[in-house]
Amino acid sequence: xxxxxxxxxxxxxxxxxxxxxxxxxxxxxxxxxxxxxxxxxxxxxxxxxxxxxxxxxxxxxxxxxxxxxxxxxxxxxxxxxxxxxxxxxxxxxxxxxxxxxxxxxxxxxxxxxxxxxxxxxxxxxxxxxxxxxxxxxxxxxxxxxxxxxxxxxxxxxxxxxxxxxxxxxxxxxxxxxxxxxxxxxxxxxxxxxxxxxxxxxxxxxxxxxxxxxxxxxxxxxxxxxxxxxxxxxxxxxxxxxxxxxxxxxxxxxxxxxxxxxxxxxxxxxxxxxxxxxxxxxxxxxxxxxxxxxxxxxxxxxxxxxxxxxxxxxxxxxxxxxxxxxxxxxxxxxxxxxxxxxx
Amino acid sequence: xxxxxxxxxxxxxxxxxxxxxxxxxxxxxxxxxxxxxxxxxxxxxxxxxxxxxxxxxxxxxxxxxxxxxxxxxxxxxxxxxxxxxxxxxxxxxxxxxxxxxxxxxxxxxxxxxxxxxxxxxxxxxxxxxxxxxxxxxxxxxxxxxxxxxxxxxxxxxxxxxxxxxxxxxxxxxxxxxxxxxxxxxxxxxxxxxxxxxxxxxxxxxxxxxxxxxxxxxxxxxxxxxxxxxxxxxxxxxxxxxxxxxxxxxxxxxxxxxxxx
Numbered sequence: 265x266x267x268x269x270x271x272x273x274x275x276x277x278x279x280x281x282x283x284x285x286x287x288x289x290x291x292x293x294x295x296x297x298x299x300x301x302x303x304x305x306x307x308x309x310x311x312x313x314x315x316x317x318x319x320x321x322x323x324x325x326x327x328x329x330x331x332x333x334x335x336x337x338x339x340x341x342x343x344x345x346x347x348x349x350x351x352x353x354x355x356x357x358x359x360x361x362x363x364x365x366x367x368x369x370x371x372x373x374x375x376x377x378x379x380x381x382x383x384x385x386x387x388x389x390x391x392x393x394x395x396x397x398x399x400x401x402x403x404x405x406x407x408x409x410x411x412x413x414x415x416x417x418x419x420x421x422x423x424x425x426x427x428x429x430x431x432x433x434x435x436x437x438x439x440x441x442x443x444x445x446x447x448x449x450x451x452x453x454x455x456x457x458x459x460x461x462x463x464x465x466x467x468x469x470x471x472x473x474x475x476x477x478x479x480x481x482x483x484x485x486x487x488x489x490x491x492x493x494x495x496x497x498x499x500x501x502x503x504x505x506x507x508x509x510x511x512x513x514x515x516x517x518x519x520x521x522x523x524x525x526x527x528x529x530x531x532x533x534x535x536x537x538x539x540x541x542x543x544x545x546x547x548x549x550x551x552x553x554x555x556x557x558x559x560x561x562x563x564x565x566x567x568x569x570x571x572x573x574x575x576x577x578x579x580x581x582x583x584x585x586x587x588x589x590x591x592x593x594x595x596x597x598x599x600x601x602x603x604x605x606x
Numbered sequence: 607x608x609x610x611x612x613x614x615x616x617x618x619x620x621x622x623x624x625x626x627x628x629x630x631x632x633x634x635x636x637x638x639x640x641x642x643x644x645x646x647x648x649x650x651x652x653x654x655x656x657x658x659x660x661x662x663x664x665x666x667x668x669x670x671x672x673x674x675x676x677x678x679x680x681x682x683x684x685x686x687x688x689x690x691x692x693x694x695x696x697x698x699x700x701x702x703x704x705x706x707x708x709x710x711x712x713x714x715x716x717x718x719x720x721x722x723x724x725x726x727x728x729x730x731x732x733x734x735x736x737x738x739x740x741x742x743x744x745x746x747x748x749x750x751x752x753x754x755x756x757x758x759x760x761x762x763x764x765x766x767x768x769x770x771x772x773x774x775x776x777x778x779x780x781x782x783x784x785x786x787x788x789x790x791x792x793x794x795x796x797x798x799x800x801x802x803x804x805x806x807x808x809x810x811x812x813x814x815x816x817x818x819x820x821x822x823x824x825x826x827x828x829x830x831x832x833x834x835x836x837x838x839x840x841x842x843x844x845x846x847x848x849x850x851x852x853x854x855x856x857x858x859x860x861x862x863x864x865x866x
Contacts, residue, residue, distance in 0.1 A: 310724075312805070315819055343724045343807050346815060350716065350804045357720040454821035458640045474821055546813065547820050 308339035309512075309519050312351040312363030315344075315545055316473075317388045317500060319537055319557075320526030320568060321364075322544045327536075330529060331522045338518050347422070348500065355379055355505055362504040362519065366426040367578045370503050370596070371588050380506035383596040384516065385523045385603035386570040387500040390491050391563025395555070397427055397497075398489035400460060400478065401467045410438035410488055419451030419459055419468035426499070427469060427490060429582045434493040436585075460484060472561060473547070476554040494581060496574040499562060502603075509601060521605040527568040531557065567604025572597060618838075640823050647827035654813060654828055664832070666808040670726055671798040674733025678790065682738040683783055686745025687775055696746070703739060711736045712800035719805065729801040729809075736797035737790035744786025748779025781855045784848045791844055795837050 351363035356377035373379035576593040802811025817825035
């Protein structure tokens with residue numbers, strides 16, 4: 265007697281069972297692997313970082329033996345991010361414990377992501393007489409003043425980013441409506457010089473080390489800088505999740521102590537800092553030597569202390585320009601865990 | 607005849623040389639800092655490959671890619687085969703796959719990061735998603751094309767459902783499955799890099815995106831050449847393996863994108 269083929273319905277049910285088992289096995293595998301990751305994270309601080317301008321963290325990463333507690337009393341799991349905004353998401357999701365933040369991205373996390381965090385240290389700010397992010401035009405450009413930007417194409421590194429608040433304010437002060445009078449386009453710092461020289465933009469913002477490179481080549485001039493509208497702008501700081509700090513105060517203290525110590529080392533030994541930064545950025549030392557820790561660089565507080573009044577001023581500007589609701593910087597202050605910690 | 611054979615073998619090399627020549631000429635004409643010449647990019651390759659840390663980074667990416675690709679293939683082939691042989695399974699999974707298929711896998715990274723953190727598992731999941739869809743579809747198509755008569759014959763000979771799947775459907779669908787795997791391999795390489803775009807602890811993306819941030823375009827383009835070369839190498843290896851496994855199906859003509 266010939267065998268009857270299995271019915272299509274029966275076969276389907278059997279296959280569905282096999283598929284369910286397969287998915288279940290995969291789910292168990294992901295859960296096991298995920299829990300392993302979490303249990304490891306409890307013994308360490310998961311820290312997000314980016315490039316450039318975080319010399320104290322670069323020292324900790326590249327010269328860990330200089331920090332007695334690092335690797336002994338606590339560990340750091342370093343993850344590099346492309347900018348501060350994704351780190352805000354990671355902090356809000358609990359995927360990171362501490363991270364580099366710009367005041368605007370941190371505030372956005374608070375407003376949009378229910379993030380609660382403390383500012384525990386500061387990396388760089390715009391010191392009087394030092395480097396300030398500026399907008400450049402070509403030497404032969406008819407644009408002589410901010411008001412001349414009307415009707416022009418202007419580049420900015422990130423639309424809606426940290427520099428846009430003071431930028432918008434400066435335009436408004438000079439009778440230029442940033443939403444109607446200019447065509448704002450996003451041009452990353454790395455390609456800003458090219459965009460300007462090729463005429464793709466009429467003015468563009470410049471940051472180090474690209475500003476130093478453009479100045480060395482010549483042919484461009486500074487139109488205005490952010491320090492004109494606001495001195496002491498804090499560009500990047502270190503923030504930690506409030507729940508993590510409250511749960512692990514000693515751990516975070518040890519981390520902040522090392523950030524303080526890292527900043528001191530970075531400022532005290534420029535030659536070694538150039539090597540450390542070169543290792544992290546993979547940029548040649550001669551390029552870094554044109555600006556790093558010189559007068560044409562951003563400012564660094566010797567104790568990595570956050571400048572809360574300056575941050576409050578920035579938050580006020582963001583509120584004034586409609587980028588954020590009104591926020592009080594006090595919510596980011598921890599009573600004891602803040603740089604400098606010895 | 608011999609000249610034609612030689613020419614056929616040299617065609618991929620000539621195509622690459624042609625591309626490099628066009629690149630060199632375009633770069634010289636445009637004279638743009640962010641677009642280095644092909645020679646400048648090639649010159650930057652030894653410094654990357656000579657750096658121990660860079661090699662560790664590239665190997666870390668390849669390890670993640672291998673795991674993501676392996677897990678994807680191991681799960682997608684059985685699923686695709688089952689979809690090809692059962693309308694119920696196909697109608698259950700098809701809508702899900704159709705939703706996931708057009709989504710750029712790198713765009714899922716921020717969401718995946720929320721579930722699985724910023725470590726290797728999140729990146730491997732992105733690679734897994736990138737690889738699994740072509741493998742599933744090709745396995746599905748391969749299994750669907752198997753003649754019903756062959757399965758009836760197998761059943762008549764006393765083969766169980768699972769035995770028919772492994773001894774009839776799988777071998778018959780193998781050429782199609784391997785075509786899916788070949789596409790999946792290239793996608794694994796692409797997703798390997800894009801998964802490192804937002805967050806990374808190590809990897810080839812480390813070198814590429816750091817260089818991009820720092821405006822070191824010769825390194826950026828050198829890394830693009832290295833990733834491209836890795837793609838060609840992996841494809842050639844895979845093609846050799848594929849040719850051995852499905853020698854019986856003997857394709858008359860295959861797209862000579864690899865150097866195999």
